[in-house]
Amino acid sequence: MTVEGENATRTAETVHKELLDFLTERIQTTVEPDQDLFSSGMVSSMFAMQLVxxxxxxxxxxxxxxxxxxxxxxxxxxxTDLVMRLQGTAEAH
Structure with a gap:
């Protein structure tokens, strides 16, 4: 898959921040980067499809x-790791 434009220049740090912002907005609470969203009860398995x-x-x-x-x-x-891998820009984090 070819990634063009803005997506091609996104770093893992940028994706990470964007995902934290998205989740904070959607579930109205602060999320820690390594917090298990499902076992913590913050989101349901139905929310997984929204994430996809x-x-x-x-x-x-x-x-x-x-x-x-x-x-x-x-x-x-x-x-973040999934996005970077699928974009072919995996970075060590």
Whole structure:
């Protein structure tokens, strides 16, 4: 997949901040980067689909197959890692 424009220049730090902002706005509470969103009760498994849609639209990704596992959406850090990997710009964090 080719990533163009603004998405091509996003760093892991930028994605991380954007995801924290998105979650804070959606669930109206502060989220820690390594906090398990599901086991903490902050979000439901139904919210996982909203996360998939958000990531696909915000970062021009297709999340399919083995990437559609709940573990990829548990924390802001795992979502950041997923975005970076799918964009082919994985960075050590």
């Amino acid at each position: 849609v958000h990531l696909e639209e915000a970062y021009d990704l297709a999340i399919v197959g083995g990437d559609l596992k709940l573990d990829n959406f548990r924390t802001v850090q795992t979502m």
